[in-house]
Structure formats: C-alpha cells, structure tokens
Amino acid sequence: MTDAGLELQRQLQALTDRFAERLSLELPELARLAGFVHSREPEALGYLGEIRERLHRLAGSAGTFGFSRVGDEARLLEQRVDAWLEAGQSTESSLDQLGRDIAHFAEQSPAAPSARTPETERLDSHGEAGGTRIYLLEGDPDAATGMVQTLGNFGYEVSHFATAQALAEATARQLPDALIVSLSQDDDLQQAAAIQPNLQTPLPLLLINDRDDFDSQLAAVRAGAQGYFTRPLDITRLEQRLEHCLNQQQGEPFRVLIIDDDLELATRYSLALRSARMQVEVLGEPGRLFEALHNFNPEVLLLDVNMPGCSGPELAQTIRLNDEWLRVTIIYLSAETDITRQMAALVKAGDDFITKPISDNALISSVFSHAQRARSLSNALARDSLTGLLKHADIKEHLAVEVQRAQRSGKPTSAVMLDIDHFKKVNDSHGHAAGDNVIRALANLMRQRLRRVDSLGRYGGEEFVAVLPNCSAAQAKRVIDEIRERFAELIFSADDQRFNVTLSAGIAETAEGMRPNDLLEQADRALYSAKHNGRNQVRLAE
Numbered sequence: 001m002t003d004a005g006l007e008l009q010r011q012l013q014a015l016t017d018r019f020a021e022r023l024s025l026e027l028p029e030l031a032r033l034a035g036f037v038h039s040r041e042p043e044a045l046g047y048l049g050e051i052r053e054r055l056h057r058l059a060g061s062a063g064t065f066g067f068s069r070v071g072d073e074a075r076l077l078e079q080r081v082d083a084w085l086e087a088g089q090s091t092e093s094s095l096d097q098l099g100r101d102i103a104h105f106a107e108q109s110p111a112a113p114s115a116r117t118p119e120t121e122r123l124d125s126h127g128e129a130g131g132t133r134i135y136l137l138e139g140d141p142d143a144a145t146g147m148v149q150t151l152g153n154f155g156y157e158v159s160h161f162a163t164a165q166a167l168a169e170a171t172a173r174q175l176p177d178a179l180i181v182s183l184s185q186d187d188d189l190q191q192a193a194a195i196q197p198n199l200q201t202p203l204p205l206l207l208i209n210d211r212d213d214f215d216s217q218l219a220a221v222r223a224g225a226q227g228y229f230t231r232p233l234d235i236t237r238l239e240q241r242l243e244h245c246l247n248q249q250q251g252e253p254f255r256v257l258i259i260d261d262d263l264e265l266a267t268r269y270s271l272a273l274r275s276a277r278m279q280v281e282v283l284g285e286p287g288r289l290f291e292a293l294h295n296f297n298p299e300v301l302l303l304d305v306n307m308p309g310c311s312g313p314e315l316a317q318t319i320r321l322n323d324e325w326l327r328v329t330i331i332y333l334s335a336e337t338d339i340t341r342q343m344a345a346l347v348k349a350g351d352d353f354i355t356k357p358i359s360d361n362a363l364i365s366s367v368f369s370h371a372q373r374a375r376s377l378s379n380a381l382a383r384d385s386l387t388g389l390l391k392h393a394d395i396k397e398h399l400a401v402e403v404q405r406a407q408r409s410g411k412p413t414s415a416v417m418l419d420i421d422h423f424k425k426v427n428d429s430h431g432h433a434a435g436d437n438v439i440r441a442l443a444n445l446m447r448q449r450l451r452r453v454d455s456l457g458r459y460g461g462e463e464f465v466a467v468l469p470n471c472s473a474a475q476a477k478r479v480i481d482e483i484r485e486r487f488a489e490l491i492f493s494a495d496d497q498r499f500n501v502t503l504s505a506g507i508a509e510t511a512e513g514m515r516p517n518d519l520l521e522q523a524d525r526a527l528y529s530a531k532h533n534g535r536n537q538v539r540l541a542e
C-alpha cells in the first residue's frame with residue numbers, strides 16, 4: 001500500500017476510535033432516557049422524541065464505522081418508536097416494553113467494530129496524474145518516428161515498441177496512461193487485448209489497422225479498444241480521441257460538498273470519497289451554504305435530511321430557488337428507509353436518495369456516476385463543441401474572477417489573446433473540415449501545455465483566450481512561445497496534401513486598478529502588433 005493509502009487507513013481508524021468513544025457516552029444516555037419510559041415517569045412521552053432522534057442517528061452512522069449490530073438494532077427500535085408515535089393509542093404496557101427493550105439495547109456493550117471490509121482495505125489514494133505517458137506498438141520504424149514526433153508536439157511522452165512482446169514487458173514494468181497499437185501481425189490484437197485483464201482499470205486502447213470492415217471493428221471493441229483508425233492515419237483525429245479518453249480517465253477531480261451536522265460521519269464519507277480522487281468539503285452549518293457553493297462550486301451535494309434548524313429538503317428547495325445552482329446534483333444521504341418519506345423529500349427538490357449506512361464503494365459509485373453526469377451536462381452547456389474549451393462568455397467570467405483575485409493577492413495574472421495566422425487560406429485551400437482539425441489541434445496542444453489552474457477559451461472562430469493566474473507576462477511569453485513553436489511543427493494533412501500553420505499571440509499582465517476588459521484590450525493590441533509585424537510571433541503589451 002502507498003504512503004497515502006496508509007495515511008488514509010490511519011485516519012479511518014482514528015475516526016472509528018472516536019466513534020467508539022462517542023458510543024460509550026451515547027449508549028448510557030440512551031439507557032437513562034429509556035429508563036424514564038419504562039418506569040413510566042410523567043416525562044416519558046416527552047423523552048420519546050429525543051430517543052427516536054438518537055436511535056435514528058445511530059441507525060445511520062454505526063454501520064459505517066463497523067458497529068453493524070448497533071446500527072441494525074437501533075433501526076429496528078427506531079421503527080418501533082415511530083410506530084408507537086404514529087399509532088398513539090397503543091397500550092401503556094407496550095410503551096413500557098419498548099422502553100425496556102431500548103434500555104436493554106443501550107446497556108449492552110457494543111461489540112468491537114467488525115473487521116475492515118474488503119472494500120475499506122481496497123481504499124487507497126490514487127496518485128495525481130503526472131505527464132501523460134503513451135506506449136506505441138508500431139512495426140514500421142518510419143511511421144513510428146512520425147507518430148512519436150507529432151504526439152510529442154502535443155505534449156505526450158511516447159515510448160515506441162516494435163513488437164507486442166516488448167510492449168507487454170514494458171507494461172508489466174510500468175503502466176502507461178494509454179496504449180496505441182498499430183496492427184501488423186495477426187496476433188497483435190490478441191496480445192494487446194491480453195494486457196487489459198491483468199489491470200485494475202483498463203487502459204485507453206486505440207487501434208490502427210488497414211481494414212475498416214465491420215468484423216475488424218467488432219474484434220477491436222471486443223479487445224477493449226476505445227478508438228479505431230485506418231491507414232493512412234489521420235494523426236489529429238487519433239490525438240483528439242486520445243485526449244477525449246484521457247480526459248474521461250483523469251480529468252479534474254469531482255467536487256463534492258457534504259452537509260451533515262454529524263461531523264464524524266461526514267468526515268468518514270469525505271475520506272472514502274477522497275480515496276477515489278474526489279475533492280470534498282464538509283459543512284456542518286447549513287447557514288453557510290451559499291458561501292460554500294460560491295467558493296467551492298461543487299458538482300454534487302450530499303445532504304443530510306434531518307438537521308437542527310433546517311431540514312435537508314428545505315435546504316434543497318432553497319438551492320433550487322437559484323438558477324445559478326441548477327447544475328448541482330443534490331443527493332440526500334439519510335437513515336430514512338421509508339420509501340414514502342424518501343419520495344416526499346425528492347418531490348420537494350433533490351435528485352436521488354442514498355440510505356445510510358452505506359458501504360464506501362457503494363457511496364463512491366453513486367457519487368461518481370452523478371458527478372460524471374453533472375459534469376457532462378455542465379460541459380455541454382459551458383464548453384465549445386468543436387474544441388471542448390470554454391465559450392466566449394465563460395472565459396470572460398474566468399478572466400474577471402482571476403483579475404479580482406490578482407488585485408487582492410498582488411500577484412499578476414496574464415491574459416493571452418491568440419489567433420491562427422491566415423486561417424482563411426487554410427479553409428480556402430484545404431476545406432472547412434481541415435480548418436476544424438487545425439482549430440482542434442491547437443486547442444489540444446494548449447490544454448496539454450497549460451497548467452490546471454489556467455483557463456482556456458475559444459473566444460471567436462480561430463481566436464483563443466488564455467487566463468494564467470499567478471503568472472507574469474514574461475513567464476507567460478515563454479510558455480506561449482513554446483506552444484507557438486510546437487504548433488508550427490505540426491504537420492496536417494488533407495486530400496493527400498501536407499501543410500503547416502502558424503499562430504500569433506498578444507499578452508498583457510494585470511496592473512493595479514485594471515479592469516478585465518482593459519487587460520483583454522491590451523492583449524488584443526499586442527496581438528494586432530504581432531500580426532502587423534509579420535505573424536508567427538508572441539508580443540507583450542506595451
């Protein structure tokens with residue numbers, strides 16, 4: 001297990017110990033309250049509501065910390081209290097018995113937490129993605145050289161292997177982020193497919209072949225391929241598919257906000273979700289909801305149903321009053337097992353209901369699938385369909401946020417306006433589809449080269465804007481110049497013609513009191529000057 005995995009296990013154990021301590025205080029208190037009930041003290045009925053609350057909390061949390069028997073028994077007793085409260089007219093003796101049973105339950109010492117479930121043992125921190133490593137199987141040395149160079153231009157680290165045997169051996173030593181297999185021998189496909197079953201998560205596999213018939217493509221799917229390309233190879237299309245597969249695998253971590261007044265339980269869930277590479281924040285006070293939504297911008301909200309001061313459904317309805325938060329998926333996380341009550345909560349607002357206690361893996365899968373869907377929808381709305389970059393209005397919004405942040409922190413933010421040179425000629429000479437490929441290739445190249453904190457948008461047809469926080473204009477120039485050089489080296493092909501394209505860029509850096517539009521105008525003027533001075537260059541604003 002990795003160090004991060006061990007640290008995670010240590011934190012989980014510490015939480016379990018803390019929960020055991022809480023139980024050792026909680027159960028005697030429950031026994032005390034139950035004592036009033038079975039000894040028919042005048043306050044007995046008044047205490048029943050509080051007893052129910054405490055049983056409900058135990059039913060939802062104990063199982064998660066490994067005290068399954070406590071959780072199961074608490075749930076049965078909670079249901080009996082509910083039935084008694086709802087029926088109302090039950091006999092005094094049935095209440096007496098209920099009180100005795102609760103006291104009996106609370107006086108037992110809880111069994112030690114059950115041994116860790118295999119799921120918990122498997123929890124481990126996934127490392128952050130480093131440089132993107134691609135393994136390429138290609139029997140033709142010339143084709144291999146071209147591919148290594150072009151994919152290298154896009155920022156991938158490509159290792160080439162001439163035989164399937166060498167590829168399998170390298171994969172056994174160190175896993176790549178994706179495999180590209182150019183089929184030449186009959187058994188290449190089987191050998192490439194044989195790598196996958198030994199892995200925990202299959203690698204993106206792209207195949208290159210001469211045949212484009214149905215049977216060959218079906219065989220590719222059966223071998224686990226996520227992309228299929230025929231020769232002569234259109235490398236920009238292959239690169240787009242690669243980018244798409246890798247984005248799905250290692251995009252930004254999903255952001256999850258947990259709102260629960262039981263902070264120990266919320267921390268337990270957050271550890272489980274973090275182990276699956278999600279970014280999690282926990283909020284114990286519903287009153288700070290809007291602040292958390294603004295600052296953290298979650299994709300999924302896990303919401304407790306019963307909280308003091310404000311219920312989960314009320315909170316969900318408050319969120320849904322604001323169009324701004326429509327794309328956040330709201331999942332109730334509650335010990336409520338009554339389907340009618342679950343439905344009643346969902347009718348008010350909210351998208352799904354998860355019943356506590358829930359295993360770590362079930363929680364991760366459920367949150368993951370909701371987050372993935374929320375992100376695709378949000379991307380479809382905010383992102384440009386050709387390039388997957390932010391649209392005009394969204395990149396301007398990012399710029400405004402970063403300019404404000406720069407004013408507060410005193411650290412510079414740079415804005416880059418970037419435009420493809422003589423793009424009209426590309427369209428006119430090679431067709432609109434080839435032009436689209438050029439735009440996509442530049443978008444991918446920039447995405448590869450810029451940092452995660454940078455924002456990138458398609459500002460107009462062949463015009464892009466990048467916002468680089470905490471980066472001076474001189475630093476930005478070095479990066480953008482490198483992108484410019486790599487872009488100029490890309491070889492595009494259309495109708496058997498090969499061609500290169502260049503770009504020009506202008507860069508401006510924030511200064512005190514500068515507004516976002518001023519910054520963009522300065523970058524635009526610098527771009528104009530780059531065009532005017534012969535194109536294929538990067539200029540700083542004066």
Ligand SMILES: Nc1nc2c(ncn2[C@@H]2O[C@H](COP(=O)(O)OP(=O)(O)OP(=O)(O)O)[C@@H](O)[C@H]2O)c(=O)[nH]1
Nearest residue numbers: 419420421422423424425427432433435436461462
């Ligand atoms: N293929 C393709 N072309 C586009 C797209 N959006 C805009 N264009 C074309 O991009 C071209 C932009 O040309 P201009 O702004 O005149 O300038 P340019 O030819 O790039 O030359 P300079 O910027 O002066 O170097 C126009 O021909 C548009 O039709 C797109 O999504 N796809």
